[in-house]
Amino acid sequence: AQKVTQAQTEISVVEKEDVTLDCVYETRDTTYYLFWYKQPPSGELVFLIRRNSFDEQNEISGRYSWNFQKSTSSFNFTITASQVVDSAVYFCALSEATDSWGKFQFGAGTQVVVTP
Amino acid sequence: EPEVTQTPSHQVTQMGQEVILRCVPISNHLYFYWYRQILGQKVEFLVSFYNNEISEKSEIFDDQFSVERPDGSNFTLKIRSTKLEDSAMYFCASSEGQNNSPLHFGNGTRLTVT
DSSP states (O other): OOOEEOOOSEEEEETTOOEEEOOEEOOOOSSEEEEEEEEOTTOOOEEEEEEETTOOOOOEETTEEEEEEGGGTEEEEEESSOOGGGOEEEEEEEEETTSOTTOOEEOOOEEEEEEO | OOOOEEEOSEEEEOTTOOEEEEEEOOTTOOEEEEEEEOTTSOEEEEEEEETTEEEEEOTTOOTTEEEEOOSSSOEEEEESSOOGGGOEEEEEEEESOSTTOOOEEOOOEEEEEO
16 A cells, blocks of 8 residues: 555746645554655755654755644645756655664655746 | 765666676665665665664565675675566665664666666
């Protein structure tokens, strides 16, 4: 069963617009961890942010912010004032405490295209 | 900033041949992983490795796959007899350990089986 759902396949924005990426997860564990990774056209996977299940505080880090809502099992990610360099595929990932550490379950990814 | 290094960046092999993908994890990390990404699809867990043994493996990681840490720095993935469907990007990753430490991925090895 799909445990991480990224319903948006592709989002296109014009530079300086904000873009929000949706992530919905499914788990029965009370302890779990959520991550966002970026995969630029060059192909590498770059860690962006993480959140523990017991910490619902939402934060802002530079142009990135995230909204973790346990009640709706969502972990959305926003890029403010997008730039062309933000063009990439963004993956949401879940790690459950009942799995061995590092067994991440990735969503299908959302392609973000930022045009000048 | 320390990084995970993978070689080669691209490997082309014929079906039935053995391939070894190499990785040098971040030096103070204790946990090592292999993931793969078939073109255009999501990233899939293959195997985790800690204390010189496999911690967990997925259904994908069948008898054709093996991992090894032959020395203090390298971490390898071997595919004994490659199939066309093994064509994918293979990512090595490492982490410090538990306590929600993130996985740090290498740049990947693109394996093409012809």
